[in-house]
Amino acid sequence: MNFRSDSKDGASMSANHKLEIEMGCGVVFPNWSVVESDRAGEALTGILQAFDVENCWSGLGPDEDRARRAILSEFAATGQAPSMARLGALTKLPIDRLAGLLKSLGDRDLIVRDEGGENITGAYPFTERETGHRISLGGVSLNAMCAIDALGAGAMCRTDTVIDSSCRNCGRPIHIETRDDGAAIESATPDRIIVWSGIQATNGCSADTMCAVMAFFCGDACLDGWRKTNAAAAGHRLSLDEGMQVGKAIFTALLADAPIMEGKAEEHGNQ
Numbered sequence: 001m002n003f004r005s006d007s008k009d010g011a012s013m014s015a016n017h018k019l020e021i022e023m024g025c026g027v028v029f030p031n032w033s034v035v036e037s038d039r040a041g042e043a044l045t046g047i048l049q050a051f052d053v054e055n056c057w058s059g060l061g062p063d064e065d066r067a068r069r070a071i072l073s074e075f076a077a078t079g080q081a082p083s084m085a086r087l088g089a090l091t092k093l094p095i096d097r098l099a100g101l102l103k104s105l106g107d108r109d110l111i112v113r114d115e116g117g118e119n120i121t122g123a124y125p126f127t128e129r130e131t132g133h134r135i136s137l138g139g140v141s142l143n144a145m146c147a148i149d150a151l152g153a154g155a156m157c158r159t160d161t162v163i164d165s166s167c168r169n170c171g172r173p174i175h176i177e178t179r180d181d182g183a184a185i186e187s188a189t190p191d192r193i194i195v196w197s198g199i200q201a202t203n204g205c206s207a208d209t210m211c212a213v214m215a216f217f218c219g220d221a222c223l224d225g226w227r228k229t230n231a232a233a234a235g236h237r238l239s240l241d242e243g244m245q246v247g248k249a250i251f252t253a254l255l256a257d258a259p260i261m262e263g264k265a266e267e268h269g270n271q
Helices: 037-050 052-058 062-078 083-090 095-107 147-157 220-228 242-253 264-269
Strands: 002-005 017-024 027-029 120-123 134-137 141-145 163-167 172-177 184-191 194-197 215-219 237-239
Touching: 017 052, 027 264, 037 052, 037 194, 037 237, 062 083, 062 095, 062 120, 062 141, 083 095, 095 194, 134 147, 141 147, 147 163, 147 194, 147 215, 147 242, 163 237, 194 220, 194 242, 215 220, 215 264, 237 242
Parallel strands: none
Antiparallel strands: 002 017, 017 027, 134 141, 134 163, 163 172, 172 184, 194 215, 194 237
């Protein structure tokens, strides 16, 4: 994987400095072409900086990437992370080799494992934890790490989704449905959902840090109320469409050359 930037001097990222990672097969991460608003661009830049994206992706080997893709595909197909035996069957890699690959992916913060490091518990945008962001993806129900991840998951898998969450401030139910293979908002209740794209130092695990401050709000009044008691939570206020732009930009590249999800659950059941 190679890095490139539109900055001439290699300075730190800004709204005019768009870091891109060439992932092979003509795929580039993130997908800046879907970012239409300045606010979405600023939010995406903030996420990439906090995530330390260059260190996470630099030097990622083909076996690491094969394991990462297999984990994401299994999550999407079944709603759960694969066991080590299942991952070995999916990747055709020996178990002792996989153990080292999973440690590397965890160190890069591309997957999350349990405290003992023996079991996979998450791979962005999916997690086995109860986060309050529930998505239905091609008939499979699973948890998303955060609001941005929930919005990007369907586009990553090219599958329409139903998202059920709640306002972080008042608890009001939030319901979102997507169209165009998960790439656009079909409907949303309530009408004026706000996405807060929080920015926080990850300390090596975004799931435990930055994901906790990426949330839905039922309107500006609730966002303002929440921020009064969470003054340290820096971030960007986004419309639902802008949140979708950020989610798509991050996640569409992660399974870009993988098979479309149709029939995956049935295939798994027949194995």
